[in-house]
Amino acid sequence: MLTNYSSSNNKVKLWTRQHKQVLKELEENGIYHAKKEYITEKMDDISEYYLKLYDWYVKEAEKIVPRPDEIIKYPIWLSTSSETMLQPTEDTIVLELEVPREYVVITDFERWGYVVNYWYVPLDKEDEKKHNEELKRYGIRDESALYMSHKGNFYPLLRNKIIKSWNRIFDSNLPTSGITQATLWEIKKEWIVNIL
Missing domain, CATH: 3.20.170 (ADP-ribosylation fold)
Incomplete structure (x- = not known):
């Protein structure tokens, strides 16, 4: 906690x-x-x-x-x-x-703000950089579209990665x-x- x-x-x-x-x-x-x-x-x-x-x-x-x-x-x-x-x-x-x-x-x-925007909650700055590079490779400009629109159907693994990351809002071992x-x-x- x-x-x-x-x-x-x-x-x-x-x-x-x-x-x-x-x-x-x-x-x-x-x-x-x-x-x-x-x-x-x-x-x-x-x-x-x-x-x-x-x-x-x-x-x-x-x-x-x-x-x-x-x-x-x-x-x-x-x-x-x-x-x-x-x-x-x-x-x-x-x-x-x-x-x-x-x-x-x-x-x-x-981190709750990331969840509110339907964004990936990174482990740290390096993880955030890698995630943003992944979005760029797929041509995704609006990360929230993976959750809020049909776009998530085309990238289910990426969508699930984002949703799973949300539990990090509770993790006291991450930088705050x-x-x-x-x-x-x-x-x-x-x-x-x-x-x-």
């Missing part, structure tokens, strides 16, 4: 920007789970794009931290430092949490971008230490 985060007493300090409605739900139920309707409202026109990515992420992240309940379909995204946290905007709040480490999945922020992020399956009211 990646370790670029603040922790003490086996707890991790995290921040998440959420709609004010989430705080109300936490006060009423003591727990919050991400809902599809919240994602589609937040992501608007690109929600289907993200939901597809989240389906992949859930399948892989639950191998690290099992979902506590099958009804939980989506992760909750959090910042691992106050410097990189999303700032509050209209109708939102930021929850500062202290969460037991065993509930937290930590990933590299930059210096910025990490976290996900949880749920937020419990007792984890809240501050509301911004």
Whole structure:
């Protein structure tokens, strides 16, 4: 697991920007789970794009931290430092949490960006160079087309190589971008230490 985060007493300090409605739900139920309707409202026109990515992420992240309940379909995204946290905007709040480490999945922020763009996640700069040379040999200018279009049907091995590389977002043995992020399956009211 990646370790670029603040922790003490086996707890991790995290921040998440959420709609004010989430705080109300936490006060009423003591727990919050991400809902599809919240994602589609937040992501608007690109929600289907993200939901597809989240389906992949859930399948892989639950191998690290099992979902506590099958009804939980989506992760909750959090910042691992106050410097990189999303700032509050209209109708939102930021929850500062202290969460037991065993509930937290930590990933590299930059490598997640590669996954979001349907790109190959390289082992290092040399591996990235070799991959880009391979794309050039095949005449592929838009790497994401291998996943998002029929082009992947013509290059199934290359497409599978890209998809398999995505698990590297969880690998702490690879060089990091210096910025990490976290996900949880749920937020419990007792984890809240501050509301911004």
